Amino acid sequence: MLIEIICTGDEVLTGKIVNTNFSHVSQKLEDVGLTVRWGTTVGDDRDTLLDAFRQAGERADAVIVNGGLGPTVDDLSQEIAARAAGVELALSEEWLTTMESYFLRRSRVMSANNKKQAMLPEGAEILDNPIGTACGFAMDIGRARFFFTPGVPRELRRMLEEQIIPRLLARSGTQTAIRLKRFHSYGLGESHVDQLLNGVEDLVPDGSVKLGFRAHYPQIETKLTVRGADDADIEKKLAPVVAEVRQRLGNFIMAEDDDSLEGVILKALSERGGSLSLVESFTSGQIAARLAPLPGAEKIFRRGTLARDIGELWDALRLTIPLEITRDSAEAVAEAARRQSGASHALAVLIDLDEGPDRIDFGGTICLAIATEGAVDSRRSRILGGREWVRLGAVELGLDCLRRHLYGLPVTERIDFERT
Amino acid sequence: MLIEIICTGDEVLTGKIVNTNFSHVSQKLEDVGLTVRWGTTVGDDRDTLLDAFRQAGERADAVIVNGGLGPTVDDLSQEIAARAAGVELALSEEWLTTMESYFLRRSRVMSANNKKQAMLPEGAEILDNPIGTACGFAMDIGRARFFFTPGVPRELRRMLEEQIIPRLLARSGTQTAIRLKRFHSYGLGESHVDQLLNGVEDLVPDGSVKLGFRAHYPQIETKLTVRGADDADIEKKLAPVVAEVRQRLGNFIMAEDDDSLEGVILKALSERGGSLSLVESFTSGQIAARLAPLPGAEKIFRRGTLARDIGELWDALRLTIPLEITRDSAEAVAEAARRQSGASHALAVLIDLDEGPDRIDFGGTICLAIATEGAVDSRRSRILGGREWVRLGAVELGLDCLRRHLYGLPVTERIDFERT
Numbered sequence: 001m002l003i004e005i006i007c008t009g010d011e012v013l014t015g016k017i018v019n020t021n022f023s024h025v026s027q028k029l030e031d032v033g034l035t036v037r038w039g040t041t042v043g044d045d046r047d048t049l050l051d052a053f054r055q056a057g058e059r060a061d062a063v064i065v066n067g068g069l070g071p072t073v074d075d076l077s078q079e080i081a082a083r084a085a086g087v088e089l090a091l092s093e094e095w096l097t098t099m100e101s102y103f104l105r106r107s108r109v110m111s112a113n114n115k116k117q118a119m120l121p122e123g124a125e126i127l128d129n130p131i132g133t134a135c136g137f138a139m140d141i142g143r144a145r146f147f148f149t150p151g152v153p154r155e156l157r158r159m160l161e162e163q164i165i166p167r168l169l170a171r172s173g174t175q176t177a178i179r180l181k182r183f184h185s186y187g188l189g190e191s192h193v194d195q196l197l198n199g200v201e202d203l204v205p206d207g208s209v210k211l212g213f214r215a216h217y218p219q220i221e222t223k224l225t226v227r228g229a230d231d232a233d234i235e236k237k238l239a240p241v242v243a244e245v246r247q248r249l250g251n252f253i254m255a256e257d258d259d260s261l262e263g264v265i266l267k268a269l270s271e272r273g274g275s276l277s278l279v280e281s282f283t284s285g286q287i288a289a290r291l292a293p294l295p296g297a298e299k300i301f302r303r304g305t306l307a308r309d310i311g312e313l314w315d316a317l318r319l320t321i322p323l324e325i326t327r328d329s330a331e332a333v334a335e336a337a338r339r340q341s342g343a344s345h346a347l348a349v350l351i352d353l354d355e356g357p358d359r360i361d362f363g364g365t366i367c368l369a370i371a372t373e374g375a376v377d378s379r380r381s382r383i384l385g386g387r388e389w390v391r392l393g394a395v396e397l398g399l400d401c402l403r404r405h406l407y408g409l410p411v412t413e414r415i416d417f418e419r420t
Numbered sequence: 421m422l423i424e425i426i427c428t429g430d431e432v433l434t435g436k437i438v439n440t441n442f443s444h445v446s447q448k449l450e451d452v453g454l455t456v457r458w459g460t461t462v463g464d465d466r467d468t469l470l471d472a473f474r475q476a477g478e479r480a481d482a483v484i485v486n487g488g489l490g491p492t493v494d495d496l497s498q499e500i501a502a503r504a505a506g507v508e509l510a511l512s513e514e515w516l517t518t519m520e521s522y523f524l525r526r527s528r529v530m531s532a533n534n535k536k537q538a539m540l541p542e543g544a545e546i547l548d549n550p551i552g553t554a555c556g557f558a559m560d561i562g563r564a565r566f567f568f569t570p571g572v573p574r575e576l577r578r579m580l581e582e583q584i585i586p587r588l589l590a591r592s593g594t595q596t597a598i599r600l601k602r603f604h605s606y607g608l609g610e611s612h613v614d615q616l617l618n619g620v621e622d623l624v625p626d627g628s629v630k631l632g633f634r635a636h637y638p639q640i641e642t643k644l645t646v647r648g649a650d651d652a653d654i655e656k657k658l659a660p661v662v663a664e665v666r667q668r669l670g671n672f673i674m675a676e677d678d679d680s681l682e683g684v685i686l687k688a689l690s691e692r693g694g695s696l697s698l699v700e701s702f703t704s705g706q707i708a709a710r711l712a713p714l715p716g717a718e719k720i721f722r723r724g725t726l727a728r729d730i731g732e733l734w735d736a737l738r739l740t741i742p743l744e745i746t747r748d749s750a751e752a753v754a755e756a757a758r759r760q761s762g763a764s765h766a767l768a769v770l771i772d773l774d775e776g777p778d779r780i781d782f783g784g785t786i787c788l789a790i791a792t793e794g795a796v797d798s799r800r801s802r803i804l805g806g807r808e809w810v811r812l813g814a815v816e817l818g819l820d821c822l823r824r825h826l827y828g829l830p831v832t833e834r835i836d837f838e839r840t
Binding site: 007012013014015016017018019020022023024025026027030035036037038039040041042043048052055213214278280282283284285286287288289291292293295297298301302303304305306307308309312316341357358387391 | 425427432433434435436437438439440442443444445446447450455456457458459460461462463468472475633634698700702703704705706707708709711712713715717718721722723724725726727728729732736761777778807811
């Protein structure tokens with residue numbers, strides 16, 4: 001099935017907003033085994049919209065149009081859709097009623113121009129939008145089925161998931177069930193993960209498992225898309241592949257599916273009634289900012305101490321050790337932070353940053369330590385790639401070593417991003 | 421001039437990466453008074469690339485193509501450009517030499533497949549890429565001039581600025597000079613800024629000043645694009661408009677052009693030989709993370725103290741005041757943090773967060789204080805809009821109040837985002 005996406009709106013076309021709706025739709029379709037072939041971006045302009053709708057209607061089997069369903073004069077999707085299909089606009093009593101009750105529930109008065117949102121091309125099929133006033137709809141233009149969606153990301157996302165993907169799957173003739181399984185790893189580069197997982201898809205010989213990756217430094221997401229007759233069939237196909245991925249990526253898998261590195265850390269601490277103190281130098285609060293504001297963290301995050309100068313850090317923790325960044329000093333810092341705050345765990349991440357201006361081989365030497373009552377674990381690591389790269393890498397390395405410590409895994413396992 | 425952008429590559433089409441190159445190019449063109457009319461996204465596929473090039477070549481005057489200039493087999497831009505124009509590919513000795521010296525300077529050996537990057541359509545004009553091996557080029561396809569650019573963002577950005585925009589301006593017949601003036605504000609919503617600046621463009625009656633906005637919560641960027649015969653002419657036109665914008669937005673302008681809120685704070689502290697300590701609760705290090713890692717901040721950022729629980733915070737600062745978040749307690753916290761670290765300035769941002777799950781009317785009450793030797797300034801503010809909205813708002817409010825304090829402006833001026 002040839003699928004196209006048309007994104008509309010001056011704000012997207014002029015780059016005022018980055019088009020994350022496009023990548024969201026495209027990824028979600030990939031995740032269920034559908035592929036987008038062509039993307040078009042046009043502004044709020046009648047002629048270009050009409051051209052875009054007509055051209056896609058000639059080329060594609062299905063077209064998802066995003067934006068232009070609002071109440072203002074520059075929202076043109078319904079009008080141009082009607083014109084492209086050669087039909088009239090007509091008031092949808094059904095959507096008008098839906099909107100009226102929407103406003104009633106919120107004790108707000110519906111303004112006159114909202115009525116425009118209930119004007120749909122004749123014969124259009126309504127796609128429900130339970131969280132907004134923009135009415136989604138589907139209709140034929142040329143040889144393609146068009147699906148019109150709101151520009152507001154959360155409204156689009158819900159409509160795509162609940163209304164559009166089921167219809168696309170039905171049309172594509174794949175009456176099969178589909179599941180997406182995800183693994184989040186840190187410490188292995190994308191090509192290394194790809195190489196380690198070489199051949200895992202072949203554990204299911206009928207080709208119903210597809211492997212994919214999405215890298216957002218420093219994390220890599222590994223995705224398995226599985227098709228089957230039903231849930232039980234998918235489960236049966238997935239189980240050996242999941243076991244193999246877990247075995248091959250091993251300790252580098254930090255979390256799966258909707259879990260996150262920080263979530264997994266909070267869970268481990270919460271389960272043992274633990275608490276955490278943090279000490280940071282160059283990362284300057286970025287490690288704390290990943291964990292401490294999360295729901296539930298108010299019970300776990302005890303205290304954070306930040307300083308750029310290690311003399312200042314030693315002062316804040318009342319330490320009198322030599323002024324140098326080593327595994328030993330990181331251990332002393334973590335132990336002092338834990339003791340003084342009374343937390344069950346403390347993580348200290350100290351960074352000896354290179355001198356001079358930012359550049360591609362600018363690096364930092366990271367000494368980190370994790371202290372618990374009566375024990376301390378530490379590692380030293382050197383990361384290159386510019387100031388921001390070092391900072392992002394140190395944040396991830398610190399959090400990942402804490403995860404490893406909490407789950408009884410080796411804290412010093414070598415990662416692809418470090419130099420010695 | 422009708423301008424189109426074609427973004428190529430499976431990673432962009434499938435949404436694996438969000439297409440920030442498109443918005444960057446589009447914004448940069450807007451900034452010099454050029455407008456993009458149509459955007460196309462296609463994958464690494466010969467047939468769709470050929471269709472996309474041919475269609476754009478029929479519709480547009482100028483087309484910017486991004487991606488597909490790399491050394492691997494799925495990089496197809498040169499091949500398809502040649503086919504679309506009906507010419508052959510030929511080895512560019514000029515680019516081959518450029519690449520060889522590029523590798524030589526880096527003491528690396530050029531691999532055989534890099535040679536593919538020097539194969540250009542016959543008659544193509546080289547667009548220099550001083551920071552990469554992908555060769556940019558320009559050529560005619562259909563009635564349009566095509567500009568082929570690398571997918572690597574920093575290579576694209578430089579080529580666009582140095583090579584393509586001057587050529588587009590020359591082609592568009594606007595032999596005028598252009599300048600972009602930017603103001604960064606916080607505390608006023610976009611529609612409020614728009615309303616306050618109503619009519620400023622008309623101070624220059626010939627229509628050569630254009631006003632625009634870009635909102636990235638919580639900041640708003642106000643942009644003036646000015647055209648003139650030369651720099652002096654631009655200066656003359658711009659001066660009264662800039663004065664008027666500064667007057668109307670007043671204290672809400674935090675920084676101009678390439679300056680940032682955090683940069684302006686560091687500058688003020690640096691000029692008076694000052695230093696800064698921070699205390700954060702719910703923002704949990706995010707305020708520190710904006711300032712402390714910047715170059716130069718190592719001399720200014722003294723110490724950060726973080727805790728989610730205010731009892732813990734009072735303990736860390738050895739305070740024995742009542743356990744409540746008020747302007748008074750924020751003042752006591754800021755004073756203690758300043759005294760204990762010996763910094764010239766301390767900022768404390770304490771947040772009393774609503775109970776219950778996240779929701780659109782979830783809010784937080786922010787009490788913040790700025791202490792210097794012998795004086796303390798404070799404000800209380802309530803922000804709604806969900807956990808992340810409160811957190812982002814509190815970070816910006818804290819930093820902006822510090823800026824206001826440092827520049828002698830009122831810290832308690834009401835902002836659009838607060839409820840009372």
